Amino acid sequence: MQEKLNGLKDIEFSDHAEKALEVRQFKKDEIKGIIKGSKRLLSSEHQEDPLPGDKYRLVFGYTNRYNLVVVMNFIEDKAKVVTFHKENIKKMEKVRKWLEKHR
16 A cells, blocks of 8 residues: 555545545645655555445554544545544544444
């Protein structure tokens, strides 16, 4: 996945992601920099989607307290950010433990 991210020429944003930029107070260049500087990539998960292309949920290290979760769709050499959000690391650890306990 890191090779795929490093080879990206341009990253587009969906309408939903454009709105999220304003609401979540991020800048396009900041998101693009994190994606292209994929040394921060912690995990990637392929997601099934009826639309053409490959859809992935990517988790990047953002700060000591938060990860940045980005959902992207890859079609050939093009990449599109579908949505993104910050994820509190400690809260997600608690949620995962709770889910494991209740399965």
